[in-house]
Amino acid sequence: MERLIEEIYRTQSRRVLATLIRLLGDFDRAEEALHDAFAAAARTWPADGIPGNPFAWLVSTGRFKAIDTIRRRARFDASQHHIEDSLYSVDETEIGEMEPIEDDMLRLIFTCCHPVIPADAQMAMALREICGLTTEEIAHAFLIPAPTVAQRIVRAKGRIRAAKVPYEVPAREVLPQRLDQVLHVIYLVFNEGYSASWGEDVVRADLTAEAIRLARLLLALLPHPDVCGLLALMLLQDSRRSARSSEQGSLVLLADQDRSLWDHAKIAEGLALLSQAMRPGEIGAYTLQAAIAAEHARAPVAEETDWRRIAFYYDLLLSAQPSPIVELNRAVAVAMAEGPAKGLDLVDAILGRGELPAYHLAHSARADFLRRLGRREEAIAAYARALSLCRQEPEQAFLRKRISELAATPERQ
Template sequence: MTPIGDLLRGLAPQVVAALARRYGDFETCEDAVQEALLAAATQWPADGVPDNPKSWLITVAARRRIELWRSDDARRRREESVAALEPPDPGPAPQSDDTLTLMLLCCHPALTPPSQVALTLRAVGGLSTAEIARAFLVPETTVGQRISRAKQRITAAGGRFRMPPAGELDVRVAAVLAVLYLVFNEGHTASEGPELRRAELSAEAVRLTRLLRALRPADDEVAGLLALMLLTDARRSARVGADGLVPLEDQDRTRWDAAMIGEGLALVADVRPRGAVGPYQLQAAIAAVHAEAATPADTDWPQILGLYRLLERVAPGPMVALNRVVADAMVNGPVEGLARLDEVAADPALAGHHRVHAVRAHLLERAGDLAAARREFAVAAGLTRSDPERRYLEGRASAD
């Protein structure tokens, strides 16, 4: 990312917020801002960055919004006052709740998760449709249609650029956190394709979560999510070696990012003394236990097992249960783990998931049944859509 690209990404939500607050028609305003960002990306490298880049973007976007409005007016004969055609005064930077309002609008409950992700990355993250398409390995037209339909659904559902009622705020913020977590996970371990990770997605998720943390400094779940991302992403350099994917227990821990770990541990320590805990705080606490272990043998698995049991009560789910099986096996032995895995694998949500077979293979290997372990590794390899994971699992299936 170039310095101009970084600047535009930082300004994007402010400019969208300025226009949406002034005009109210989020759909047209967001389209206009995207065109202003494209114009800036084209012109600024040659002409130089304006003295007031935000003002420049707002002015250009407002003019483009007028053109789009006039086009709509010609088609639909819509009436609107002349005053609404005047570009908004750029004025001071938007208040912090403007960016939060934009995040909440992009994660409107009327939208599907893929639409929430695409719209958030474009309107708040400042990514182009082409960049989002490349990151998720889908056609650009698909992303464009997804964003267009998302904005139409927000309008149809009565969505407006304003803070939701106080009684809805926690639920709506939780939806934003879920979207950011989804983006991070897809970046950390790509669900399909030739690369293990998509660095641009995980980096963008961290950036947006930092932004949300600045907007809601007293929200412990926001802090928990940021800590979880930092502690997880700190291991990225050690996750890939000369032979491909490197599992956690085999990673060179000297390659972990100490600065990210330090920041993540500080966040975990900061929220730990306060009240009830949420799922992101618990997952961050688990990641912290791994981060604090100098070697795999130093890992406090009883503490991790206790945290997973608590996580199952707070936010039950098939993947949480599967991860708890691994912790159970590390504490009580692989035979106990295999017995619990049979119970967890009965969940229809895990049917055909490669991780069930990969976990079973690891536990069988630890129990000494190497032939059965190789068979399970082979099954897992046939189910994953990630090329690096497939190569790793095939390698384990063919190991002597």
Template sequence: MTRKETTPLSRHVDGIYRTESRRVFATLVRLLDGDFDLAEEALHDAFRAALEQWPREGLPDSPRAWLVSVGRFKAIDRRRRAARFAALDEMPEPGCDDADDPAVLADDDIGDDRLRLIFTCCHPALSPEAQVALTLREVCGLTTEEIARAFLSAPATVAQRIVRAKTKIRNAGIPYEVPSQVNLPERLDSVLRVIYLVFNEGYAASGGNALTRHELSDEAIRLARLLASLLPEAEILGLLALMLLHESRRSARTTPDGDLILLEDQDRSRWDAALIAEGQALVDAVWSTRRVGPYSLQAAIAAVHGGASEAAATDWARIVSLYDLLERLEPSPVVALNRAVAVAMHDGPAAGLALIDALLQRGELTDYHLTHAARADLNRRLGQVEQACAAYEQALALAKQAPERLFLERRLAELHAAASD
């Protein structure tokens, strides 16, 4: 939405836009035969109409249904004006349209238009990069710039990926549907990857003034729950457990002013015990199947943290062993970095620092701010002030998110002050 108002109702409309716009969009895509661009235009037309009509007519009983209905009317008008379809005269006139019909607005047997949308965006005909970019844009409503930061890519590159993906969907006739039960398992990997990226963007935003964007994390968890109800495979349950266990720590991750609090310094009484219990139960259920995958292993690591009453009680030996399994199952520089931090906690900072230095010497994660932040912290713990300052400065040069930058600046200032004493 581009129009800015200051009235209470307009602020309420802004709130509805934040919480409902992508749901409205997903339903409009279904009602408009999979036309992403027309659905996006209809979505914004509907919210413009809401800003004009709701102050006069009041808030409708069902804002989402109203927005879907008006958006569909607006799309019909756009199609008529553009004369895109020869048979448009057969379409119902406004006032006779069936968009208010519960049978039209009701979700089908999968229970969610957004789940249908995410499977369409993650269709195997699209490249993995396009799947993620399109889902973040169309399902979650992230801007091109936000997606570019997540990809460490230029905004123009991401925009081209999105345009090409929508063109591919249209030209290839990719259906707007959830795959059949037979084809569903092979489609899950890309969907799980996208859902987890959405969660991560909400749990640790890639940029901006806030550490988190809870609406994205909530949406990722909601989608994972839907997936689990549809197909309770071990890795779906593992991903859900992982997100729940991370989400349990949200309220303890920042001060009232929004400043970052590290895991070891968090007030664990503020962790959500219900989410921890649910996540740990899911981890136990997955491990009982003996079909443990990368998400399940990460969830098991998070469960170890969740079971520690205080930081000093953390079973770091167990965490290191789980990272050993994860590194064998799905090796990656980020997994190696996380394992190095766990090793530092178990065997001492020098052991972890050696592993991180080896990563950097191989040219891995040199542009990842958390690599340099971890290295800086280990140097700090070893009393190597000059090296710690240099690493903090490198991390600060790469960090995009305001709370992380503030945290790094404070650590750097503390080191400079200590060195001058």
């Protein structure tokens, strides 16, 4: 039972939180209610069994726990009375029959992305409230101190309260002005699911599925090439999910994946959306990334991947969206097209500028180039550096395996 409750928390807690924010009108109050609801579940479900609709049970319980808390506080603070009254405005029957509200998560994203919140705080809020990451995990992702992340989130919530930001999807005519930030948050949610930054799993399917669902909702609200491009990218990437880890949970590299396990329905849908996204004259960054993913999807075997075309797309992406991460990905594509020595030069240039020093994938890529060049001792050192920075268990196991294999291999003369 404990594992089942943990699984429900992992897969449904953020949607429960999103609905509680709508019902309670406050982030902190909703987070407290969420934890109270799951604490109640841990006490009662082992004896009573899991309810037929866990989502509705958790929302209802959390809401009533919040009402009880506010009622107690109202005895000592008269200003709390209007809050208590407002929480009774929801019909009890509605709560009892509640299904997950499809756009509560979208409301949450638009709230996290409101213009009153600075961009860096928007990202921290999204990862905390939508992905459920801790401040320490967010700090690791952004390579900044955990107290800085905590301060950003507290200040963002304060701005939402002070500005009385409405918890809603804005009117259609306002959507284009807010689109970039919202797409970026959905992209962050997907990336955290597609390549989890911590934990035992290669993929968090609950987050990838939620990001895809939100993109579909957004596309219905606002048919836009960038939304098409992002949805195409996510579908094409997610199509490989079943092949990305072994039955034992080990990481399987793209070149070694069983392509018969890829979801070809998702590939077909992704390619169709990509075609729509590329029709207009200007091609956005998500569409370029989708075009890269499409090259992998179209290759029947890894050896037939058109790496030169992928490198070309990365050139375009680098012009449109300069970043060391894009440079790193381009270096991998160039190495596949022109050889590991060329890729090593490019990665060393990135690290030499002082960029990505704590990004484990940069050191992992460098280690792979050194391994392919036969520079065993340097490769072992680079893999060890990557391992020291990595927090995902399957990736850690893969890096340790590489180190062990190299340690047992004589140095190439």
